Amino acid sequence: GDWDTGAVRNMLSMFSRxxxxxxxIGGWETQGxxxxxxxxxGATSFNQNIGxxxxxxxxxxxxxxxxxxxxxxxxxxxxxxxxxxxxALQLEHEGIFEDSYFNxxxxxxxxxxxxxxxxxxxxxxxxxxxxLDVDGSNACDVVLFLEDESNAKLLSFYPNPTTENI
Numbered sequence: 001g002d003w004d005t006g007a008v009r010n011m012l013s014m015f016s017r018x019x020x021x022x023x024x025i026g027g028w029e030t031q032g033x034x035x036x037x038x039x040x041x042g043a044t045s046f047n048q049n050i051g052x053x054x055x056x057x058x059x060x061x062x063x064x065x066x067x068x069x070x071x072x073x074x075x076x077x078x079x080x081x082x083x084x085x086x087x088a089l090q091l092e093h094e095g096i097f098e099d100s101y102f103n104x105x106x107x108x109x110x111x112x113x114x115x116x117x118x119x120x121x122x123x124x125x126x127x128x129x130x131x132l133d134v135d136g137s138n139a140c141d142v143v144l145f146l147e148d149e150s151n152a153k154l155l156s157f158y159p160n161p162t163t164e165n166i
Contacts, residue, residue, distance in 0.1 A: 051086025088116035104129030
């Protein structure tokens, strides 16, 4: 996650089909990026929150074709909601992007991001994703990254069957 991406202009297919990539990269500087197209297409293990990435046109760049950005990827609901909300906040003061596509892959959203998702569609984006998560089945697992990320441990927390609380 500590890569210097400040000078990167094109992330086209950067992690496409990288089936074992799932590192926290939410802190990357993306203000100068012109294309995110197919960046994570087929990267089936990727499940991180990149909602803080700069994707708006304030830098003079915008690639409104996110058609394959998460194609085939299933982000957990918390990460997908964070991305939708974070990106909607950036697009709030932008113009209309006609016939623009955003592919959220198999990811599902919750009621928490519904207003943000609606704003993105009002701005002209057509969103393709897994739809509304009505049963809460897409909750995030907890991943602990140690100093040596090769020893990451995956922990799953399940709701208490009597109280439905974790």
